[in-house]
Amino acid sequence: MLKDKLLLNQETNNIELHMQLSRLQEADLDSIVATLSKSRYASSLFDNNQLHQALTKAIEAKSDPALVIIGKASDAELTIHIEDGGMIAVAELRPARGGKSLSHTDIVRIFAKAGIKHGLNPRAVDILSEHSKKNSSARKIRCTVAKATPPIFGKDGKLEQLTPTLKDRVLRPQSAGVGKVDPRDFGAIISVSEGSPLLRRTPAIQGKDGITVTGNVIPAPPVQDNLLEAADGADLKDGDENLLVATRLGIPVLTDTGMKVVDTLELDSVDNRSGHIEYLGNVVVKNDVAESMRIKVGGDVLIMGNIEGCIIEAEGDITIEKGAYGHLNENNISSCQLSARGDVVATMAQNAGITAGKSIHIKKQALHCTLxxxxxxxxxxxTPNEGTLIGGHIYVGKGLYCGELGAPAGVSTAINLSHAYDLAMLELEQSRERLATEQEAQRELSAELNHIKEQQISPELQVQLDMCQSFLRDQKTTTEACEFGVQTANIRLSRVAESVEVIVSKNAFSGLEFSLSDQWALSTSRDYGPSKIFYSGNSLQLEPYTR
Incomplete structure (x- = not known):
């Protein structure tokens, strides 16, 4: 084949073989194919079957000299894909097959055109340039060439409680000796003296924004900080703005932003002799609260006996050392209603309606309650909790923790995990409404600006133009802030959904109904052992619980 011609047609990029017809007719086609596979255009040739067909057709055409198109040359091609919202840049490279490879300059230019500004692998240019060269064994490759810098999560601030409250007194029975605890002995009433430390604040640590491969900022999720403010009977310690101390003798009471120290009203019992109780501070009742009585306080309530069919409201915690009992009317509303901005603690609860701004702790058993x-x-x-909850309706923001949930007879028990989710969804909807309002205002300003620009600009009109441009800049800033607010609300909603859980450490019976918002539900038609119910994969799921 030394007298034959093998060349690249620059206009068509076809690989052409020129041979005398007589030589082609006399030659062994397998020998020709084998020789071609060793040529400089080997990477651009058709496969062997196609080569045989092309050579055979040339012989049949009887053109002299014969011209056979035996392959197609192509230049190296590099495509960049920005994926995962700018978190990675992926390169797809098809190496040169008889055509031009890519130089370092070519690859850098392609990266720049794709908008890659951050996180580029320093070896990516060398690797791609080398792989783009003519190579009969080279294949199309796909590789990550740039990675974003993810945001660094900060830490929420927290308030560390340094002294127990009336609620803690009931939750921590006193030791009766080595290895013994007397569940009826809760110790003396909790009090603090002047100068006693109450709360310590640990400030929040801000996160650090990330950067996408295209250079855009990825905002770090916002952190929640805690205010620590002086309240009645408490103040910040001199020289330490993160430590709250008592300024008088009294009972410590948790507030939303710290702790206060209040005087306490002590009563033997609440009945017809005492009348209804309304007091700004704390109230301690040493015995029972009689049926149909009402207590309303501005601090905590500690009741050392039972309550039945009464109404108690507290700005702080409600703590009942024994039981809370009620009766249901024809509308299934309990005669026993407890409402606290803080926690509610009781040993037993039956047919009671209990609302807490924080958490509810029932030490032993809750029967047919609305919690x-x-x-x-x-x-x-x-820990884990081993009490029993049977029947009723439970509405929580984070979780429900118990030993047994429901009853072997399949008592209907409804657990709604939507308290915090509903609030987060409301926040998201309000953020979207604010964004829509600001976007509409921005569109109106843009339309007004375009209308002004279409006119012949006079000195008076120039003033309007300048003002409109200034207003539009301010409006864009406001709109961007609202967009960030929507993103933050979306993150918070996802976090709330992923944080809800129900932990049953012993038995979860049939007849349980779990729900999260109006979108997700789960029910049990048989009995289970230790179980965990949680949100994952856009659904509520139940799986065995392992301590």
């Missing part, structure tokens, strides 16, 4: 807690409901003092 609503912004945070969680705990049935049992152990």
């Amino acid at each position: 609503s807690a912004a945070d969680s409901v705990f049935i049992g003092l152990q």
